[in-house]
Amino acid sequence: MSSSSQSVDAGDTSFLERHQFLIYRLFSLAGLVPVGAFLVVHLLTNASVLAGPEVFQSRVDMIHSLGPLLPVVEWLFIFLPMIFHAAVGVAIIAGGLPNVGSYPYSGNIRYTLQRVTGMIAFVFILGHIWQLHAMGKPLGGGAFDPHHAASTAAVALQPMLVAVLYAIGVLSAVYHLANGMWSLGVTWGIWTSPAAMRRASWLSIAVGVALGAAGLGSLAGMRMVDVDEAKLIEGRMSEARELLEGKAVPQAAVVPTEGSQGE
Amino acid sequence: MIRLADGQSVKNGVASAAEASAKKSPASFRVRVLRQDAPGRESYWECHVIPYEANMNVISVLQRIAALSTTEGGRSVAPVAWDCNCLEEVCGSCTMLVNGRTRMACTALVDRLLDEQPEEIVLEPMSKFPVVRDLVVDRRRVFRSLERVKAWVPIDGSYDQGPGPRISPEEQEDAYPLATCISCGCCMEACPQFTKVEVTRLAGESQEAFEARRNDAFDKNFLGAHAISQAMLFNAHPTGKMIADERLEALTDRGGIQMCGNAQNCVAVCPKSIPLTRSIARAGRAATLWAIRRFFDR
Numbered sequence: 155m156s157s158s159s160q161s162v163d164a165g166d167t168s169f170l171e172r173h174q175f176l177i178y179r180l181f182s183l184a185g186l187v188p189v190g191a192f193l194v195v196h197l198l199t200n201a202s203v204l205a206g207p208e209v210f211q212s213r214v215d216m217i218h219s220l221g222p223l224l225p226v227v228e229w230l231f232i233f234l235p236m237i238f239h240a241a242v243g244v245a246i247i248a249g250g251l252p253n254v255g256s257y258p259y260s261g262n263i264r265y266t267l268q269r270v271t272g273m274i275a276f277v278f279i280l281g282h283i284w285q286l287h288a289m290g291k292p293l294g295g296g297a298f299d300p301h302h303a304a305s306t307a308a309v310a311l312q313p314m315l316v317a318v319l320y321a322i323g324v325l326s327a328v329y330h331l332a333n334g335m336w337s338l339g340v341t342w343g344i345w346t347s348p349a350a351m352r353r354a355s356w357l358s359i360a361v362g363v364a365l366g367a368a369g370l371g372s373l374a375g376m377r378m379v380d381v382d383e384a385k386l387i388e389g390r391m392s393e394a395r396e397l398l399e400g401k402a403v404p405q406a407a408v409v410p411t412e413g414s415q416g417e
Numbered sequence: 418m419i420r421l422a423d424g425q426s427v428k429n430g431v432a433s434a435a436e437a438s439a440k441k442s443p444a445s446f447r448v449r450v451l452r453q454d455a456p457g458r459e460s461y462w463e464c465h466v467i468p469y470e471a472n473m474n475v476i477s478v479l480q481r482i483a484a485l486s487t488t489e490g491g492r493s494v495a496p497v498a499w500d501c502n503c504l505e506e507v508c509g510s511c512t513m514l515v516n517g518r519t520r521m522a523c524t525a526l527v528d529r530l531l532d533e534q535p536e537e538i539v540l541e542p543m544s545k546f547p548v549v550r551d552l553v554v555d556r557r558r559v560f561r562s563l564e565r566v567k568a569w570v571p572i573d574g575s576y577d578q579g580p581g582p583r584i585s586p587e588e589q590e591d592a593y594p595l596a597t598c599i600s601c602g603c604c605m606e607a608c609p610q611f612t613k614v615e616v617t618r619l620a621g622e623s624q625e626a627f628e629a630r631r632n633d634a635f636d637k638n639f640l641g642a643h644a645i646s647q648a649m650l651f652n653a654h655p656t657g658k659m660i661a662d663e664r665l666e667a668l669t670d671r672g673g674i675q676m677c678g679n680a681q682n683c684v685a686v687c688p689k690s691i692p693l694t695r696s697i698a699r700a701g702r703a704a705t706l707w708a709i710r711r712f713f714d715r
Contacts, residue, residue, distance in 0.1 A: 167671065171637060171671040172671065174671045174673070174675055175669040175670070175673060175674075175675045175704070176708075178675035178676075179675065179705075179708070246678070249610070249612065250609050250610055250612075250678060251610075251611075251612055252609050253607070253609050253682070255517075256517045256607075257518065257607050257682045257685065257686070259681070259682060261680055261681030261682065261685070262680045262681070262682050264680075265609060265678055265679060265680035265681075266609075266680075268678075336679075337678075337679045340694070340697065340698045340701060341675075341677070341679065341701050342701055342702065342705050343698050343699060343700075343701035343702020343703065343704070343705050344702075345698065346695055346698035346702060347695055347698075348694065348695060
């Protein structure tokens with residue numbers, strides 16, 4: 155980290171240097187809202203599969219009812235903040251010098267884990283988007299079909315290796331959010347005394363355990379789905395939805411409707 | 418009665434420590450030192466064997482090494498250079514890595530070190546500051562950080578401004594621990610967010626140009642926990658707070674408080690047990706409010 159070729163003129167600083175405080179604070183905030191908030195919603199939505207494929211399907215339908223607005227919401231409130239958080243995060247990690255070997259204190263271990271889990275979550279999320287999100291389709295992924303939510307997710311998560319990687323990825327993201335919340339509280343000055351920080355760490359542990367359970371629960375729930383049965387349920391729900399939206403006419407109603415056959 | 422009981426327990430403590438060291442004390446012990454002949458030169462390890470004496474500290478070990486100036490292999494060498502002054506953990510000048518961890522050499526007791534690690538005592542210079550020679554480092558950046566946050570009470574003037582405002586005992590109690598900082602640099606050395614800045618003078622560069630370049634390099638890098646804590650100390654002082662906004666400006670400038678990663682090693686290694694993380698969190702809160710104020714009030 156030796157800097158031997160700096161400019162002599164102290165006023166000659168880059169945009170990033172001049173706005174470092176603002177950028178780091180926005181980075182911290184983005185981790186909680188919207189990225190962290192999205193993780194909570196995402197895991198809780200997924201955990202609804204434990205109540206059956208129909209409940210999960212109705213949650214997914216609710217999200218996809220946004221229609222053409224969905225990609226706008228996704229990019230504005232999920233992908234762009236996540237890319238910003240990841241980019242600044244990588245720069246922060248690159249600038250640090252972890253030293254748990256010499257100073258194995260609990261705070262330092264959590265600091266190091268925050269960086270490790272951040273990197274794991276980043277790689278996992280890229281893989282996850284490729285595998286399940288529609289954007290992954292041109293690259294051979296995108297296996298998730300929002301009209302057959304539980305069944306396509308169940309098939310995608312069936313291989314043991316995939317399930318293990320998902321467990322690691324989800325738990326990393328959960329740790330990163332839970333510990334990040336605690337760290338954010340110190341950074342913004344929400345908890346300032348050592349006693350308040352200790353109390354806050356209990357809050358963080360509670361959030362982490364709850365979200366971890368939701369994450370692992372969804373993973374197990376998806377894998378336990380009876381794919382054939384789920385397909386039937388999803389098929390029925392799909393028909394009902396199309397009916398409601400007026401895109402399809404029920405089979406039984408086709409014949410008696412006057413004028414519909416032009417006779 | 419109470420004093421007698423206290424005296425008794427202290428005496429017992431001393432006696433048991435002496436007994437323990439008498440039981441296990443070796444005839445001699447090994448000291449491994451990371452040496453460096455000059456700035457920018459390669460560092461190298463050197464071993465010394467020192468005859469054991471009761472109640473030694475690392476400074477007295479370094480004094481023996483200087484007196485013997487002979488390595489474990491019997492080679493005559495230049496004495497190991499080190500910095501020290503007060504020998505009672507007040508001046509902050511003898512900071513070094515003892516068995517891989519930053520601490521004051523004067524309060525690093527050999528009996529305790531040999532209890533933890535009987536084979537040898539390992540001494541290294543601080544890793545986050547440029548080495549001058551052997552265990553002597555250039556801690557200029559510690560003081561540059563204090564300059565950055567204006568860690569003083571501005572009272573200079575051409576006339577007597579009269580007595581300052583009174584400070585309540587509660588405020589004094591809150592401030593006093595922060596005032597015990599000895600600028601030793603332990604908090605910076607142990608901080609994973611604090612990285613070394615070593616600027617060397619270029620050929621033909623004037624002293625002024627070199628110092629400006631070095632200060633710029635210091636100023637774009639992390640302040641360190643001690644300076645953040647001192648900024649909070651002087652922002653809490655009734656006269657010092659007259660320039661509170663200037664300190665907050667410095668705290669939120671490049672290399673400011675935002676560089677903190679909340680590893681909290683600073684508070685764990687601080688030899689004066691200063692509540693550094695409390696200061697950092699308070700500075701974080703003050704910076705949050707200041708940033709909002711600045712954005713919406715201007």
